[in-house]
Amino acid sequence: MSLNWKEIDLVLSELDLSGAQIQKIVQPSYDTLLLCTYSGRGSVDLLVCVAHGACRLHATSRPVPKSERPIRFCELLKARILNGRIASVRQLGAERIVRFDLRCKDGDYLLYARLWSGAANIILTDPSGNIADALARKPSKGEIAGGMYRPEAMIPESPPARDFSIREFADDPAPTFNERVDAHYSRSGGGASRETLLERIRARVAERRFAIESRIDELERVASSYADPDRFREIGDILMAQAGKKPAGRFVEAPDFYRGGVVHVEIEPDATMVENAASYYQKHRKARSGASDIAQELALARERAAVLDRELAGLEKEENPFVLRNYLVRVQAEKERGRKGFGGISLERDGWKILVGRSARENDALLRSHVRGNDLWLHARDYSGSYVFVKVKPGKTVPLEILVDAGTLALYYSKGRLAGRGDLYYTFVKYLRRAKDGPVGLVIPTQEKNLRIVIDETRLRSLKALIGRED
Numbered sequence: 001m002s003l004n005w006k007e008i009d010l011v012l013s014e015l016d017l018s019g020a021q022i023q024k025i026v027q028p029s030y031d032t033l034l035l036c037t038y039s040g041r042g043s044v045d046l047l048v049c050v051a052h053g054a055c056r057l058h059a060t061s062r063p064v065p066k067s068e069r070p071i072r073f074c075e076l077l078k079a080r081i082l083n084g085r086i087a088s089v090r091q092l093g094a095e096r097i098v099r100f101d102l103r104c105k106d107g108d109y110l111l112y113a114r115l116w117s118g119a120a121n122i123i124l125t126d127p128s129g130n131i132a133d134a135l136a137r138k139p140s141k142g143e144i145a146g147g148m149y150r151p152e153a154m155i156p157e158s159p160p161a162r163d164f165s166i167r168e169f170a171d172d173p174a175p176t177f178n179e180r181v182d183a184h185y186s187r188s189g190g191g192a193s194r195e196t197l198l199e200r201i202r203a204r205v206a207e208r209r210f211a212i213e214s215r216i217d218e219l220e221r222v223a224s225s226y227a228d229p230d231r232f233r234e235i236g237d238i239l240m241a242q243a244g245k246k247p248a249g250r251f252v253e254a255p256d257f258y259r260g261g262v263v264h265v266e267i268e269p270d271a272t273m274v275e276n277a278a279s280y281y282q283k284h285r286k287a288r289s290g291a292s293d294i295a296q297e298l299a300l301a302r303e304r305a306a307v308l309d310r311e312l313a314g315l316e317k318e319e320n321p322f323v324l325r326n327y328l329v330r331v332q333a334e335k336e337r338g339r340k341g342f343g344g345i346s347l348e349r350d351g352w353k354i355l356v357g358r359s360a361r362e363n364d365a366l367l368r369s370h371v372r373g374n375d376l377w378l379h380a381r382d383y384s385g386s387y388v389f390v391k392v393k394p395g396k397t398v399p400l401e402i403l404v405d406a407g408t409l410a411l412y413y414s415k416g417r418l419a420g421r422g423d424l425y426y427t428f429v430k431y432l433r434r435a436k437d438g439p440v441g442l443v444i445p446t447q448e449k450n451l452r453i454v455i456d457e458t459r460l461r462s463l464k465a466l467i468g469r470e471d
Contacts, residue, residue, distance in 0.1 A: 001053065001054075002053060002054060002055035002056060002096075002115060002116075002117045003055065003056045003057070003058075003096070003115065003181070004096070004164040004166075005091065005093075005094040005095065005096050005164060006094075006164045006165070006166050007164075007166050007167065007177075007181070008057060008091050008096060008098065008115065009091055010166055010177050011057060011058050011059075011177060011178055011181065012057075012089060012090070012091060012098070014059075014176055014177055014178050015044060015046070015059060015089070015178065016039075016041055017037060017039075017044060017046070017086045017089050018039075018086065018087065018088055018089075019039050019085060019086070019087075020037035020038060020039040020041075020044065020085065020086050021037060021038055021039065021083060021084070021085050021086075022035050022036070022037055022081055022082060022083065022084055022085070022086065022102075023036050023037065023038050023082075023083065024036035024082075025074060025077050025078050025081075025082055026064050026065075026066055026067075026074070027067055027071045027073065027074035028064050028065055028066065028067055028322050028325065028326060029067065029322075029325055029326075029329060030071070030135075031049060031050045031051040031120075031135075032047065032048070032049045032050075032051070032064075032322075033047070033048045033049075033073075033074070033077075033122060033135070034046070034047050034048075034060070034064045035048070037086065044059050045059060045060050045061070045064070046058075046059055046060075047059070047060040047064070047182075048098075048113045048122060049185075050113070050114075050115065050120030050121060050122060050135065050136075051120075052117050052118060052120070053117055054185060055096070055115035055116065055117050055120045056115065056181065056185060057098055057113055057115060058178045058181045058182055058185075059178040059179075059182065060182045061179070061182065062182065062186060062320050062321075062322065063320060063322070063323075064322045065322055065323060065326050067326075067329075072133075073122070073133060073134070073135045076124070076132065076133045077124065080104065080106065080109060080124065080132060081102050081104050081109055081111065081124070083104075083105065084102045084103055084104030084105065084109070085102070085103045085104075086100055086101070086102060087101040087102065087103050088100075088101045089101075092151055092152060092155050093155040093156065095151070095154075095155055096114070096115040096116060097112055097113070097114045097115070097151050098112070098113040098115065099111070099112055099151075100112075100113075107126070108126070108127050109124055109125065109126060109127075109132070110124070110125045110126070110127060110129075111123070111124050112124075112125070112149065112151060114151070120136075121134055121135055121136045121138070121143060122134065122135040122136075123135070123143060123149050125149050129148050129149055129150040130146070130147075130148060131143065131144065131145055131146065131147045131148065131149050132145060133145050134149075168180075169181060169183070169184045186319075186320075186321050194318075194319065194321045194324060197321055197324040197325055197328065198315070198316065198324060200328055201312070201315055201324060201327060201328060202312070204328070204331060205308060205311070205312045207465060208308060208465075209305065209308055210462075210465055211462050211465035211466050212301055212304055212305045212308065213305065214458060214459075214461060214462030214465065215301050215349070215350075215462055216298065216301045216302060216305065217458065218401070218458065218459055218462065219294055219297055219298040219301060219401070220298065222290075222294050222401060223291070223294045223295065223298060225287070226287040226290060226291045226294060227291075229284055229287030229288045229291065230284070232280045232281070232283040232284035232287055233280070233281060233284040234256075234258040234259075235263070235265055235280045236277040236278070236280035236281040236284065237258070237277075238254050238255075238256060238257070238258070238263060238265065239252070239254070239265060239267070239273050239274075239276050239277035239280065240273070240274065240277045241254070241257070242254050242273050243272075243273045243274050243277070244273075245273060246273075247267055247268075247269045247270075247271070247272070247273065247276070248269070249269055250266060250267065250269060251264050251265065251266055251267065252264070252265050252267050252273075253265075268452070286400055290399065290400055293399055294401070297350050297399070297401070300350060300351075301350070315327060344356050344357045344358055344362040344365070344366060345358065345467050346467070347463060347466040347467045348466065349402060349405055349463070349466060350399075350401075350402070351393070352390060352391070352393070352398065352399070352402045353390070353391040354388065354389070354390055354391075354402070354405065354406050354409065355370060355371070355388070355389045355391065356386050356387075356388050356389075356409055356410075356413055357386055357387045357388075357441075358386050358413055360439060360440045360441040360442075361440060361441065363386070363387040363441035364440050364441035366387060366389060367387070367429070367432070367441065367443070370389075371389045371391070371429050372392075372429065373428060373429050373430030374392045374428055374429070374430065375389050375390060375391050375392050375428070375429045376389065376390040376392065376398055376403075376406070376426060376427075376428060376429075377389055377425075377426065377427055377428065377429050377432060377445070378390075378406050378407055378410040378424050378425065378426045378451070379410055379414075379424060379425050379426075379445075380410055380411055380414035380415075380416050380422055380423075380424055380425075381422065381423040381424055381425055381450070382416065382422060382423065383414040383415040383416035383422065384414065384415055385410065385411075385413055385414020385415055385416065386409070386410055386413035386414060387410075387441070388406045388407075388409050388410040388413070389406075389429070390402060390403070390406050403426070403451065404451075404453070404459070405459065405463055406426075407424050407426070407451045407453040408453055408455055408456065408459055408460055408463065409463060410424050410453075411424065411453045411455060412455060412460060417455075420454065420455050421452070421453065421454040421455065422452075422453060423450050423451070423452055423453075424450070424451045424452075424453055425445050425448040425449075425450070425451075426448065426449055426450075426451050427445045427446070427447050427448040427449065428447075431445060431446045431447045431448070432444070432445055432446075433446065
């Protein structure tokens with residue numbers, strides 16, 4: 001609940017700001033402003049918040065961190081009123097509009113804080129009411145630079161009919177009303193309270209934790225299959241011994257002349273026995289060369305999970321809600337940068353960045369501005385759909401798992417999604433050429449290779465959880 005007009009009067013009565021100099025201005029978030037003042041009577045950090053349901057003004061003793069990037073309204077205030085002095089502060093009648101009369105080196109200004117939930121704003125004007133700028137620009141109300149704001153003309157002569165009372169905020173024993181208000185809103189004052197922010201942080205961390213745990217599960221499964229690389233070669237030999245047979249179904253039963261008994265081998269029914277044997281020989285080579293890479297990726301994923309747990313533990317102990325709020329702003333900004341960098345979608349897995357264009361225009365934009373010749377390109381072979389790119393790293397070969405991730409996305413964002421499996425082209429961007437007089441984004445690959453993908457739902461869920469975020 002926002003402060004009522006009687007509570008605002010009580011807050012101001014405890015503060016002596018006349019003659020105080022504004023030595024610092026901080027805007028930690030869009031809806032909060034901090035004026036750090038000093039006079040011979042001491043320093044006062046005055047917080048003005050226009051968040052819905054928590055509009056208020058009071059002194060605060062809690063450190064307020066700066067925004068990670070400049071905010072328009074804060075920069076304007078720094079240019080106009082920083083180092084100016086507060087001539088007076090008063091509430092206009094019972095209207096929850098607080099007016100600051102300021103004396104600054106470039107002239108006088110009026111700063112209005114309108115603390116109305118749903119219509120709150122902070123507006124800077126000259127003495128005649130000409131608006132220099134507003135925290136929330138509202139053209140329909142004329143609350144923009146060059147508009148007029150004279151709230152004094154709207155103040156009724158009689159006080160409001162509804163009677164308000166001053167809350168005790170008995171949940172805190174602090175001696176002054178300002179201190180009790182500060183403590184109350186930090187703990188449980190609406191969407192900006194510590195409890196609410198922590199709930200949002202826990203949900204965000206749980207989302208990230210799910211993605212990391214899914215990746216760990218995948219890597220452990222691959223590591224398990226790589227634990228005995230010679231078995232792939234043995235199965236290839238067993239299938240070659242069955243070369244004269246025609247596959248009938250997803251499994252073939254054959255004598256295991258290496259380890260005894262009978263073995264049931266999973267195969268691709270639309271491929272020959274020789275082709276299936278070749279696939280197992282390839283798995284043998286990949287397992288021998290990839291075991292150490294998988295072990296390194298698994299250790300890295302486990303460390304990221306541990307870092308995330310330590311990060312959450314530190315945030316759970318943080319008492320300052322502004323620090324919690326800045327954390328959420330930062331992770332959301334990272335997510336938005338990942339989403340909006342090129343118009344498509346992106347994700348990062350174990351240090352490898354994957355870009356996905358979901359339309360002809362996004363595919364074309366990626367080709368023109370966001371990929372280079374040695375980046376890897378993937379596209380569904382028999383279906384129209386997305387171009388997927390893996391950004392290469394100097395001196396590194398794209399790991400098999402990253403290639404499968406990219407292939408899964410290429411198939412999922414194509415018309416082959418419902419089939420659940422399919423073949424893909426992949427080649428380097430430098431081996432693509434644009435189709436002459438073709439539609440936007442259309443390319444013809446050369447020196448392409450084939451990748452067979454079966455969509456794994458666990459892998460797909462973990463990839464979706466990473467979209468738009470960089471770890």
